[in-house]
Amino acid sequence: MKRLDAMRAVYPELEREGRVVVTIMGAVAAELQSIGHRQNFFYLQHAMGLASSLGLGIALSRPEVQVIVFDGDGSVLMNLGGLTTLARYRPRNLVHVVFDNESLLSVGGFPTATSTGSDIAAMARGAGVPLTATVDTINGFQQAFANALGANDLTTMVAKVDAVGPAGFVTDLSLLENRYQFQRHLQHLKDRT
């Protein structure tokens, strides 16, 4: 499964009113933008490991907003303790998707520990995340993602994907433009309710 195809398959769900998407840097951010940027998408282009923590901060602050985090194996491995914090506060409005390509693709493709057997879904379970899944097909991804969105509980789902990505990672959306747009979007959501 290619990550781009997986994101494309669930893209209509990402655009829904009342949902926000937080992604990690590099290929995930560039690919989602290539499908189409929306004001409810925020791409954390550095601070590796902290996308899930940032998602938790939004989820705790705004229980009425559904937060979707697009994480990666390299980023999760950098903030494994964050899985225990996620599980501890168990935001029911957060869906944690980990695209696991078993490599640090954005910095040259070096293999991560998931290539030698480390299992992120098992670690999430061990951390106390109530719902976990591992999928490796587009249909499986769509189904697991729909289940997670409807579960009303914290899910970490690992999507095993090919180690392929776009040629470049810099897009014409500036980091600060994205940040202020996203903040304003969250404010608008609040004003409307």
Added chain:
Amino acid sequence: MPVSVSSSRLIYDALKGAGVRIVSALPETWLVHLIRMAEDDPEVILVRLAKEEEGVGISAGAHLAGVKSAMLMQNHGFLASVNGIVSGAQLYRIPLLMLISARGEYGERDPWQTEGGLVTAHVLDALRIPYARLDSGDRVSREIAKALTLAYSASRPVALLLGRDLMWEDA
């Protein structure tokens, strides 16, 4: 444990009065009362962390979502958070309020705290993070309010160093 309850109360009330509603923390001796106060307060969400750098992400998310937050940590926790501060909070112009217990300074009895005491102010300077020291209770409320004002007007991290004379009653 001679950690000052009255100073902790002053700090906590100032945070609350300034509108802080999410507090992230990793336990450290000087911060025990502050953490308990946050835990006992139904109007404040306390997020207990595994590592302090997570707090940068949580505060960034809270800010984007419209909620004021503060981070409670030891200076070694600040040192452990540097990348998140630089490539998260500073890169994205996030106002962060960091309350940092200044361990390893004059009066420190724990040998393992002493190296951190030597470098904390220098690292804050190197990161261009404005900070003030709090060594007595009289300026606590005012300094916390001023720190938050600057954090928001500059959209940048700011810090307050909580000194031994403020936090510890048996100097």
